[in-house]
Amino acid sequence: MPPHWEQEYVEFVTAALPRMRRLAYLLCGDAHRADDLVQQTFTTLYVHWPRIRTVAHLDGYARATLVRFFQSEKRRPWSKRVRLTEAPPEPLPRLGPDVEERTVLRAALDRLPRRQRAVLVLRFLCDMPVAEVAEVLGCAPGTVKSQSFHGLAALRRLLDDQPGLDERPGPVVGDAGRHPSGRR
Incomplete structure (x- = not known):
């Protein structure tokens, strides 16, 4: 990827990251899963950046990608089987x-x-x-x-x-x- 395209990508991710993390958290209710969704979204955007960098509403495209990953997350069979711990951690108390x-x-x-x-x-x-x-x-x-x-x-x-x-x-x-x- 040409350096100026990579710079465009970095600038987009830097600006969009807080909004995407908030949306992902609101959808799934877990900060770690939200970070995984955002990472998966930004990785997909990076892979397809040469094609999508000129999309008119890039924020909307990224949001739609994140929501689609969220909706399809439980359809994957591994998501129900893989556990890193025996029980999920207790959620942190909110102030x-x-x-x-x-x-x-x-x-x-x-x-x-x-x-x-x-x-x-x-x-x-x-x-x-x-x-x-x-x-x-x-x-x-x-x-x-x-x-x-x-x-x-x-x-x-x-x-x-x-x-x-x-x-x-x-x-x-x-x-x-x-x-x-x-x-x-």
Whole structure:
């Protein structure tokens, strides 16, 4: 690869790394797995850099690549068999005012199907519009809306089943725009 192309790649990775790590963590909920996803994404981009370096929306291309790796991760048979330790390590405690609520929300999010989780993370945590999420996931905008609806409904059910959460007044994730009668 010519040196100026390699320099372009290094500049892109340096700028995109924090955003990609955040997205990967939001998708999988584990810092180590998130780093693996980001590394896999950037390695793929490097291998194909001569062809993709001129893509109009390189950030979107990289994001879509990362999401596809996340979605296909569990389909690989080795991912269920390989363990470096007998049990996964205990997650590090998070500091902050709503640690318990974030932990419960993270656990509920982890129980959603991968596609719904990806849609909810991209739509509500990364604040991406429906059309952009559809482009990243390679599906129709209607699919994104449907997955959002079903994902939020499943998330509400999972959170309703959690004992000990405060019954504070205020919106639940995804209640924005909901009519008081429950209709949209």
